[in-house]
Amino acid sequence: MNPVRLGMVGGGNGAFIGAIHRIAARMDGRYALVAGALSSNPERAQASAAELGIRGYSDFNEMAVAEAARDDGIEAVSIVTPNHMHAAPAIAFLNAGIHVICDKPLTATPEQARELADAVAASKARFFLTHNYSALPMIREARALISDGALGTVRLVQAEYIQGWLADHSDSKQAEWRADPTRAGAGAIGDIGTHAWQLAEYVTGQTPASLSAELSSIVPGRSIDDDARIALRYASGAKGGIWVSQVAVGQENGLSLRIFGSDAALEWRLQRSEELIFTPKDGPARILTRAQDRSQSYRTPPGHPEGYLEGFANLYSDVADVIRGDTTHLDRIPGIQAGLSGMAFIAATQASSAKDGAWTQVSP
Amino acid sequence: MNPVRLGMVGGGNGAFIGAIHRIAARMDGRYALVAGALSSNPERAQASAAELGIRGYSDFNEMAVAEAARDDGIEAVSIVTPNHMHAAPAIAFLNAGIHVICDKPLTATPEQARELADAVAASKARFFLTHNYSALPMIREARALISDGALGTVRLVQAEYIQGWLADHSDSKQAEWRADPTRAGAGAIGDIGTHAWQLAEYVTGQTPASLSAELSSIVPGRSIDDDARIALRYASGAKGGIWVSQVAVGQENGLSLRIFGSDAALEWRLQRSEELIFTPKDGPARILTRAQDRSQSYRTPPGHPEGYLEGFANLYSDVADVIRGDTTHLDRIPGIQAGLSGMAFIAATQASSAKDGAWTQVSP
Amino acid sequence: MNPVRLGMVGGGNGAFIGAIHRIAARMDGRYALVAGALSSNPERAQASAAELGIRGYSDFNEMAVAEAARDDGIEAVSIVTPNHMHAAPAIAFLNAGIHVICDKPLTATPEQARELADAVAASKARFFLTHNYSALPMIREARALISDGALGTVRLVQAEYIQGWLADHSDSKQAEWRADPTRAGAGAIGDIGTHAWQLAEYVTGQTPASLSAELSSIVPGRSIDDDARIALRYASGAKGGIWVSQVAVGQENGLSLRIFGSDAALEWRLQRSEELIFTPKDGPARILTRAQDRSQSYRTPPGHPEGYLEGFANLYSDVADVIRGDTTHLDRIPGIQAGLSGMAFIAATQASSAKDGAWTQVSP
Amino acid sequence: MNPVRLGMVGGGNGAFIGAIHRIAARMDGRYALVAGALSSNPERAQASAAELGIRGYSDFNEMAVAEAARDDGIEAVSIVTPNHMHAAPAIAFLNAGIHVICDKPLTATPEQARELADAVAASKARFFLTHNYSALPMIREARALISDGALGTVRLVQAEYIQGWLADHSDSKQAEWRADPTRAGAGAIGDIGTHAWQLAEYVTGQTPASLSAELSSIVPGRSIDDDARIALRYASGAKGGIWVSQVAVGQENGLSLRIFGSDAALEWRLQRSEELIFTPKDGPARILTRAQDRSQSYRTPPGHPEGYLEGFANLYSDVADVIRGDTTHLDRIPGIQAGLSGMAFIAATQASSAKDGAWTQVSP
Incomplete structure (x- = not known):
């Protein structure tokens, strides 16, 4: 082609x-x-x-x-x-x-x-x-499992994205504009919080109705958030939490997602990106791998580690399919709705934090 | 003796x-x-x-x-x-x-x-x-490291205690009185939240000044909290979070503690209770074991797994020392102050949650 | 009682x-x-x-x-x-x-x-x-699974017991008699090799028919084996290997067992003693815990780590049952046959190694 | 360029x-x-x-x-x-x-x-x-550590490459020619054993002097080796072992390398390819990541998982450098010597196994 x-x-x-x-x-x-x-x-x-x-x-x-x-x-x-x-x-x-x-x-x-x-x-x-993490095979399988009802009713959602690279003042190019409110718009919640938000939304298929946020600037002198703890309420009655930090010393790229339903649970961590732990209520945990990924979002057999770049490439190749007329997988590519949801997340966290954590509606 | x-x-x-x-x-x-x-x-x-x-x-x-x-x-x-x-x-x-x-x-x-x-x-x-978990050797070493300044200034504290055994209504003897507000006083926050609270307090040597809590009763018909998300503010400016749940399906006994300082971080999980991960800001993570535990709170060489019962026994043996007149280790045995702090934690979470998460002072 | x-x-x-x-x-x-x-x-x-x-x-x-x-x-x-x-x-x-x-x-x-x-x-x-490791709950469950046929035909058996504490000459009391051939009889193969041998025999229910061994004295000047690599042939056609070392620097107590059958595999490691990984041929790995242990060889709920001492105590309590007249569990307590098998293992490895690894019959 | x-x-x-x-x-x-x-x-x-x-x-x-x-x-x-x-x-x-x-x-x-x-x-x-695994960043760092003397004298080398995909007769194209002695030349030892051999040789800088091998055809009716256990003797007095299998049910791609020296040890597993565990004799294990890889063989910051394809690409890009005249990294690209060494490994294992495991010189 x-x-x-x-x-x-x-x-x-x-x-x-x-x-x-x-x-x-x-x-x-x-x-x-x-x-x-x-x-x-x-x-x-x-x-x-x-x-x-x-x-x-x-x-x-x-x-x-x-x-x-x-x-x-x-x-x-x-x-x-x-x-x-x-x-x-x-x-x-x-x-x-x-x-x-x-x-x-x-x-x-x-x-x-x-x-x-x-x-x-x-x-x-x-x-x-390019919410690249949501194109990783085990994330796609997580979404499929929830969509299939394998978890029963989703009750608890916990997402984390913690890094340590901004634990000090930094003058790297990447660090510099991210710390400037006028250019970044938001700090950790924009840079990585939106990834955590989108991942939870993508996998569960649900957007939280309201949130209570505590944004912090941990490093002395920093004018933008570098740590955020956010509690979530879903319309369904489910509860959730997001923890985002860029001052978590020693964390290279700690993105994780845990979801607990009435019947089973899922756990995924970027640092073990090829594993998805699925635990039914009455049985042992199962370590799902790409051998179980029904989306087949990979190039190599299970056990040949793929990772960050391949996830990005999954998105690009899905987009190429769409551009070439095959829209089979259009619905799994994040678009403007995911972007607007992320902006609503940022706005709500900033509004809630400004009001000392008052519960604030999320309005995408 | x-x-x-x-x-x-x-x-x-x-x-x-x-x-x-x-x-x-x-x-x-x-x-x-x-x-x-x-x-x-x-x-x-x-x-x-x-x-x-x-x-x-x-x-x-x-x-x-x-x-x-x-x-x-x-x-x-x-x-x-x-x-x-x-x-x-x-x-x-x-x-x-x-x-x-x-x-x-x-x-x-x-x-x-x-x-x-x-x-x-x-x-x-x-x-x-008997806050038994705080008597585990790697927890005692964690406390010693922070007391020695190995983490620099403590900035972030994250404690979790999540279990799945109350994901359904249960009629076991243990489950029954715990679900009755008049006999238990509190649900998950009392039963296991106090463990998480005490562990964080014991290891950091700091008690949060105020908190914002979201207590939930996830299982339909339950009249006591079975899930709680709590944001913490320390007088020092440090921030923290506690997540407690008894409806986290598949979690047998998921107690963990993560602390990030200006210079280094600590991570500990009960399910790997013999390991303490210490990560300095500019170097690789180190897997500390009992070979590094200066409290020598054990009976067997490193690599011979000790666990829950041995932690409990550490407390009992420390108490026996005190009763027999040796008060060397008195300060590492939780007492009335730890108990009052835990009660203040319960009271503050209940008060905050009743006021929709308003930040509430912790008054031990 | x-x-x-x-x-x-x-x-x-x-x-x-x-x-x-x-x-x-x-x-x-x-x-x-x-x-x-x-x-x-x-x-x-x-x-x-x-x-x-x-x-x-x-x-x-x-x-x-x-x-x-x-x-x-x-x-x-x-x-x-x-x-x-x-x-x-x-x-x-x-x-x-x-x-x-x-x-x-x-x-x-x-x-x-x-x-x-x-x-x-x-x-x-x-x-x-007191082959204590074979009394750990997940080992008992491993044995039950194989006995039940859950692995199909056992094909491959791999046992390791590697430690680092004798990587240098040592004058500790424990190290001293172990390094003296007249008092110990054998070095690493006697001290820990017999544990690995017994564990494999206990779990599979099979004793290897012959073996080929390479015993080494790695530390200069040592007159007894401190490292051994042993290939195993079973009468059934299964193959196996045992690696034993006391000079594996940094290994505190690295005992592990992996068994592959025609239908499924088992993996267990002492350092994760509460987990038994069971992997069926056509499905994801399952992390079995004490929640799946049918022998109920424990005192606390799953997730409350038990370990080395509790394994030893399981043996002692089984023996107490027998002495008090309850022989229900007699067959799971190692006795004179396990001891003779271990001695035959030692004799065969020493004979094989003396003949440059010639395949040697094991004669318990 | x-x-x-x-x-x-x-x-x-x-x-x-x-x-x-x-x-x-x-x-x-x-x-x-x-x-x-x-x-x-x-x-x-x-x-x-x-x-x-x-x-x-x-x-x-x-x-x-x-x-x-x-x-x-x-x-x-x-x-x-x-x-x-x-x-x-x-x-x-x-x-x-x-x-x-x-x-x-x-x-x-x-x-x-x-x-x-x-x-x-x-x-x-x-x-x-294209011995691709040896181009992974943590393998390159492992080689650098040993070359720098960080392990002291190498004493023990243990390599494994175990897979389960040939546990049954298979008619896939990939499986078919691999099982035909005339086209493959060797079974598991050629297909994956050479990877394990090269990895150990590449990282230690030493080629074993002789070996004793037990090749097996575990699956009934198979005419080529699908499992091999090989003991190694180095001229230096070091000992080693290689275990290769393609009938290890449930193992997707279990390549690992463990090296123990007089001063420290290294451990690496493909399924955790971004981690290299370095354990000094008298201190805790350290989890090295790409943050410690001095070869900088990567495209993304540490914590953004790279894997199998990136390792392959590392080789290709090194070759492109050489073709364009930059031979700085020529010595880290496997060439004809690595190939001849692998062939000598295959020949020696087949010869040894044919003589019931007799120790056989490796003659590259």
Whole structure:
């Protein structure tokens, strides 16, 4: 099948997440990266494009117009800029009829989110959000199990995403814009809290109705949240909790999800990403692996560890299917709804925390 | 050394925790069980005493008086009755000058707790509370590490105690009185929440200043809490969380403690009770074992698993040392203060939850 | 039920395994230790007896005669001397009609083993061997699963017992006699290899027909084996391996057993002694716990870790049952046959290794 | 940097390892696959090439000549055929001056291996062998630690590679040729035993001097080894063991390596491929992660799991460096010597097993 012609906004030399998206696009041979506005700095943009051997642009608006006009123009674009720079390029490409694959969280502000949602609604092109963890095979199997009723009624949901890399003040490029409220919009809750939120929502199929949040800035002098504890109430009566931290010393990337139902429980941890523990109420725990993953979201036999990059690639390949006309798996790709839900999560946590933890409705 | 002559109140035939206390007392050969008021039912009390070959009493008041009067009377008594029956016998024996080893939580009500505290203050005998988990060797080492400053400033404290055994209505003897507010005083927060609270307090040396709680009765028709999520604020600025559940299907006894400081972190789980994970900020995690436990709270070399009963026995043997005049380790045995703190925890969670999670001061 | 009156030979002040046996005897309240010849040094023997408050003897022969003559004499005796001193006292007590509970391995030489076996055959008293690991609940469940056919035909058996405590020359009392061929009879293969051998034999119900062994003395200057690799052939066509080491630096007590059948597999590790991994051929691994142990060899609910001492106590309590007339569980207590099998294992490994690994028949 | 122009022999539609090599080549954007003789069946070869959009050949000899003659001809070729078809194409491309990246084991017979080694010696092109596991970051760090002397003298080496997928007769394409002695040359020892052998050799820097092997065909009717237990003697006095099985029911891909030195130990398992346990003699075990990997053989921060495909890609990218003139990491890429060593391992195990386990010299 013809590779999808792909562009990229952001992701110039030295950028972390841009390089990840490029690997994900390459992994299964479904994309050809051909154009990019890789930096807001024109010189860096051109140099980075030259290094990758692709058409370089200094401006994403210009790029959207030019690529839309070419016969061999890009069919999709990856947006891998900092959060506050998601909405504008995404809207530009959507308006130009080019599919958008956007990094999370959706935007830095609710206003940007609404504008972007309007653009998605108005466009004939599609919008995808790279909540990569939800494309891991054992997460897809977790979702299938709950959807099949294997847990009975979901009663308790516990998600954690704890890291230690911001335990001190840092001047790395990645750390710097994340700590600036005007560019990031939110701290830990935006950067990784939205992953935990989306993962719980994706797997359970339920969005919490309200929450009570305690946002903290643990590192002295930091002006943005670096730790958050959030209690959740579901309309169903289920209860939940999210713990997010970027000052949990020694935690490299501690994402986990535990769900307890009336009949069985599920437990998953990113650091054991190929295992899903399923425990029925009256029997021993079972260690499910890809041998049990009905979505077959992998390239190698069970026991040959796949991980973070492969999860990202699962998303990219699903998107390629959709672009090539196969929408079989469209419903498992996060899109604008997941993005709006994440923004509602951020808004509700900030509102609740500002009111000393008052229970606050989540309004996606 | 002469074994300590021990009595017991509660713990008749078929009782769970009474049998545990007896094993703990026997383990190191430091006690001789010689008397008991093993049941509130006189016939069952006598039958149980006969079976154990000890002096039997039908009434703990009578027992306290009679034993205090004997030359070979008991030196200490274990109180292993349901929560609402802790205070009265404890006070009776303290008044009789007999040391008391009491199961947790302290009492069923704050009023009982205050009366008991007064009796402790007035008695020449000592009062001990069997928060057994805090006597495990790796927990003692965790406490020593924090006390030594190995974690720097404590920033985050996360304790969990989740079980699944009350996921359904149950008619077992153990389940029954625990689900009755008048006899238990509290549900999951009293039964196991106090363990989590005490463990965090014991290891960090800090008591949270205030908390915000969400108590739930997940199982339809249950009138007492079976799940609780509690956010903690420490006077130092540290934050914390406690999650307690008895409806977490498949969890046999999921007690864990994670503490993150400015310089290092600690992680411990009961199901890996012989391991303490210590992770310095800039180096790999280290799996500490009893080979690193400076308290030497064990009987066998590292690698020969000890566990729950040995933890209980550590407490009993420490108490025996104190009774025989060696107070070296007095400060590591939980007593009336730990009990009052646990009662303050229960009161604050109930008050906060009743006010929809309002932050509530903890007043031990 | 009346406690069994117990004596002890060896196990004086400072001895490791004697203290363990005493805890095991005390744990369930089934024994009263009343007499002992606790040391071959008469003064130390009397001092140790006085400290324990029991009748002291300087000589085990004298003790056997004297105790047999008393109305309140011991009913059973624990032999906890070094290997070369097992046979003589065991025979003396058996001849006196007193039950013997003997530490492993059976003896230091095949000659001693034969004499002891004759004494067992001739005595009306019983002989028990404390292969304690085989009394752990998950090991008993493993045996039940294989006996029930849950694994299909056993094909592969892999046992390991690796420790690091003899990685250097040591002058501890425990290390010293173990490194002396005349007192220990064998090195690592006797001390811990017999545990691995017995565990595999106990769980599978099969004794290997022949073996090929490579015994090594890794530490320079050591005259006894401290590492052994042994290949096994079973009459059934199954194959197996045993790896034993006492120079595996960092291994505290690495005993494990893995068994693969035509239909399913079992895996157990002492360091996770409460878990038994059962993996059917066509399904996910299951983590069995004491909730699945049909032998109910425990005192506390699943999730309350029991371990090494409780395993020992399981044996002692089973022996007490037998002595009190309940032979229900007689077949699960290792006895003279297990001891002779272990001696045959030692003899065959030494013979094979001396012939450069030639396959050698095992002749129990 | 210009991508390396790559060809492929074998790996047509449906082939397992060919697809893996293609992903590995794509992952880091260092290769462009442009030509292939993808099947020995001409029609399938052309169809597979067309599907991949590359130049298709029906015959690898023809391909070698034609590509060598083109200005834009391939610079390197991947050989991903069954074992008995490695030597002929590898020799053809080496003779044509084209670099060869060959799947393991080297060949099906010692004769083929010698011819291939001669061709490597005579060619100006280079030869690489894809022992992919040795390119995982924690394995590279393990090698660096031993090379640095962190373990002291290596004393014990234990490697395992156990799988369960051939526990029954199978008619899958992958299973079929592997079970045919004429095409595979060896069974489990060739397919996965060579991985274990190479991993131990790579990490320790030592090749065993002699071995004693017990090869088995466990599944009734199978004519090739499916289980092997091998004892190793090193010239240094170190001892070792390799256990290989393809009938270990429930094991998906159980590759592990444990090394014990005089000062410290290392432990690594593929199923926890991102962790390397380092245990110094007198301190706690340390869980090394990519944060400690000095080779920086990864694309993402520690905690973002990489695995099997990334290990393969590490090799491919190292090879691309060499082809582009950067030989910094040449010594960490397995080549003809690793291949010959693996063949010597196979030959020695077969010879030893045929002589009932007689110790047999390994002659690479």
